[in-house]
Amino acid sequence: MTFSFLNPLYTAVSWIIVQFHSLYSHIFDPDGGWAWGLAIASMVVVIRICLIPLFVKQIKATRAMQAIQPKMKAIQERYKNDRQRQSEEMMKLYKEAGTNPFSSCLPIIVQAPFFTALYGVLAKVAKNEPIGVIHGDLLVSAGKAHIFGAPLSATFLGSTETSVKIVTAVMIILMSLSQFITQRQLMTKNVDLTVKTPFMQQQKMLMYVFPIMFAVMGINFPVGVLVYWLTTNVWSMGQQLIVIHNNPTPGSKAWAERQERLKKAGRLNPDGTEIKGALWGMLPPSKAAVSAASAAAAVVEESAQARRQQPRKQTKAQRQQGGHQPAADLTKDAPAEEPADAVPADAAAEPAPAQQGTAKSGGAKPAAGRQQGARQQPKRGGGQRPKKKS
16 A cells, blocks of 8 residues: 655665665675565664664653652642643643653654655555566565565465565564564663653553554565564664663663673772763773773772761750769779778768868859768878777
8 A cells, every 4th residue: 555645765775675685786686586585674774873863862751751750640639620720831841841642752753754664665566566666577576585485565365475474473473573572672771760750651551552463464574574673673782782781771770780890990980970081981991081980989988088087066055964974974984992090980071170161151062072072081080089998
């Protein structure tokens, strides 16, 4: 099925395929499946290289959407009875964050016309009808091309041959499996685990929905279209693996692994940023930059240890307790020795005349002073000893 308004796109897609086919014809049979199959795969690579800026924008949009999920949930709860106000606040939030829900779908949206054009080109080839620049001998050659015994235009449901059904079934399984692995590595390694939002649940659901959807639609795809989607999924999987390894989402499992690698290599600044080399970080940093970063990290670590070793701040009561030991403790620690000449109890209880004057004029002495006075022994001969009874 073709559409007249897509004729320029049919011409562009068919021209790219024919150029790569002429290149691979020097190596493989011009009428064989390898020449035509690799031409379709090469067209996918060209398209995906052109879509790299959109892919980078998709990554940034996805991370921004994850970051604003808590705010989105708060807006939904606050204006759940006012749909218009809720939409206005959502649009304002998207504008502040510099993203929108459709930014993450840009690569798929841009690829859709090329996919439709390729589907139309292969449908015309199956009917032996010219389209774009594929006509004459090229049309005959494309009609003869087989991939593992299956024609480029054959489908799983439209073929009665067992070999064709096996080839298409294997390609459908590989296409769905590659889609699942791509989405799974995104959810398990490149998602901020500190933020639990409904967006993560949606992504987890899509991890299972997309492969099933591709498997159901794949039974009607021609072999050439299956080659297109299989190549696209493998490219996406490899491209995403590189991004996860080199530029993971902060807070994710891949982020922690990357920080550990940079720390071991001495390429981590004290503030957690990477020491990048020349050519936009593609080349390794110089030894001087690594040494400077290591020295700075050592200074930061030394200052952190010094801060940890400082004594804790004490309260006023703790400082007083540490400076003046209570009298009870001093009494407890004093040795319990009796003097050789003990003083009578009433004599010890009655203060000396000098002490009485001091008490009247100067007031009470500290507890420690009284305790020291109590421990002082009386001088010999200072008082009269009681006579022994005969």
